[in-house]
Structure formats: structure tokens, C-alpha cells
Amino acid sequence: MPEGFSSNRRCRYRTRIGLALAVAATCLSGPPLAGAAPAVTLPPRHAGFDYQITAPYAPPPGVTVVSRDHGATPAPGLYNLCYVNGFQVQEGAEAEWPADLLLRDGTGAVVYDEVWNEALLDIRTADQRTRIADRVGGWIEECARKGFDAVEIDNYDSYSRSRDLLSTDQAVTFIALLARRAHDRGLAIGQKNAAELVDRRTAAGLDFAVAEECGDTEECGVYATAFDNHVIDIEYTAAGLAAACAGYGTTMSIVLRDVEVSTPQDPGYVRKTC
Numbered sequence: 001m002p003e004g005f006s007s008n009r010r011c012r013y014r015t016r017i018g019l020a021l022a023v024a025a026t027c028l029s030g031p032p033l034a035g036a037a038p039a040v041t042l043p044p045r046h047a048g049f050d051y052q053i054t055a056p057y058a059p060p061p062g063v064t065v066v067s068r069d070h071g072a073t074p075a076p077g078l079y080n081l082c083y084v085n086g087f088q089v090q091e092g093a094e095a096e097w098p099a100d101l102l103l104r105d106g107t108g109a110v111v112y113d114e115v116w117n118e119a120l121l122d123i124r125t126a127d128q129r130t131r132i133a134d135r136v137g138g139w140i141e142e143c144a145r146k147g148f149d150a151v152e153i154d155n156y157d158s159y160s161r162s163r164d165l166l167s168t169d170q171a172v173t174f175i176a177l178l179a180r181r182a183h184d185r186g187l188a189i190g191q192k193n194a195a196e197l198v199d200r201r202t203a204a205g206l207d208f209a210v211a212e213e214c215g216d217t218e219e220c221g222v223y224a225t226a227f228d229n230h231v232i233d234i235e236y237t238a239a240g241l242a243a244a245c246a247g248y249g250t251t252m253s254i255v256l257r258d259v260e261v262s263t264p265q266d267p268g269y270v271r272k273t274c
Helices: 020-024 126-146 168-184 195-204 220-226 238-248
Strands: 049-052 065-069 079-085 150-154 188-192 208-212 231-235 253-257
Touching: 049 253, 079 126, 126 150, 126 168, 150 168, 168 188, 168 195, 188 195, 195 220, 208 220, 220 231, 220 238, 231 238, 238 253
Parallel strands: 049 065, 065 079, 079 150, 150 188, 188 208, 208 231, 231 253
Antiparallel strands: none
């Protein structure tokens, strides 16, 4: 799947003008101690949100939070999430990774996310996790250099597509490495999906949630409770949007997008809110 597409629909400490009041209440406590990581700022609750991970475009009126691919530039004056595919390999990019970092089954064949044709990364050992984190961490640092405010690491739930080769413990341990890289650069980090892991958010070092289709799956409340409504939800069906808006339309950030996350110039472009 092309760089910038969401891989799980199956997808610095900086307060900007215009967001100062909105984010002030969500900043984590106090100035950093000497030698400590800088403080991070969470996305404001119930903010106008747009999902632009395929290609950037001018945010619609009322939008104050945007998610864009790590290869893109942040939207000026807004709170920007940086999309990183951290647990899987972009379609066709297997050769860019060492062979032993691609998850393989008992026959030696690479294990794929069959929906998006993405090879899964092998996070089973500490050495592999460290080496993968070094590369993904480079993208996270790129996000910080560009001025993004937070990162969303996609495919946290790759274990669910691993033919039981990966475990939830390995996923939590690995994303904790990425959380440290993000926090060291002053970036908040979001939990992407994996509602069954919200009770491990502290161990994983996660600050907020980006959920896909929690209206459809009736999981919005799980994220809302765990992350105190610091939740961004992307729905892909009208029924999902209706369900999310009915329960959480005044507390969470909710948007309906087309599955391909296209741009306004594309005929299949869809974007609606509560």
C-alpha cells in the first residue's frame, strides 16, 4: 500500500497561536526537570479533526487537529499528528529492511497483512525490537524536526494478523520503546486501535488514542474512559458515524472519511462530522 495510506483500516512542546487556550488545559504537568524529557501537549478534546494521511490539503473550516504522513509538512497553526507505520512495512518496501526483521512463518515465508499486502515486522526478540525501533525512531525524530506535535503509530495490533506468532506483550514492549523516543523529542504519542490493550497504556507510555471505527465496533467508550476523552475517532460508514456521534459527539473528535483517505479533488472523497 502506498506510503501515507492508513494501514489499519483494513487503515514539541509547542502551543501555537489559535490553540493556546485549547491546549493549555491538556499540557502535562510543569516544566521538565534538568535532564528530563520535555513536556508534551495532548490533542485538545472534542476538536475539529481531519485525517490527511494520503496527501496534505488545506484543512476544512473548523479543523484544529490534523493527521498527516511523516513525509508531509505540518499544517500551519494547527495541532498536527504525524502518521508512522511502525509495526508493518509499506507495500513493496520489504527489500529496504533486513531480512531477519520481517516476520516469517515456520516455512520461512514472510507473513503479510493480507488486506493491505504489508509485511509484518518481527518484534519477538529484544534485539529485533531495538533495531526496528532505531529505524522507526528516525521517522519519529523527523516528525519532531518538522514541527509535529504528536505521533500516531499504526498497526499496534499487528499481532492479530500474525498467525499467533506475535504476542500482545511484545507489542506493548515495542511501542514503549517508540514512546520513549517520542517523549524525548517532546511529542505526545497516540494508541492506534487495539482497544483490548487500553489497560496497558501506562506501561506502553501512550498519551491519547486514535481509534478507527469505534462507533461500528461499539468500543468508543473503552477509549474514552481510558484516555479521559482525549480520543480521535475515524469512521468509514454512515452507521458508524451515527453511532459514534450519538454517544460521544460532544466529547470526542469524530470524523467520517472514505476508506482510501482521499483528497477533495478525488471523486471518492468523503468527509463528514457530527
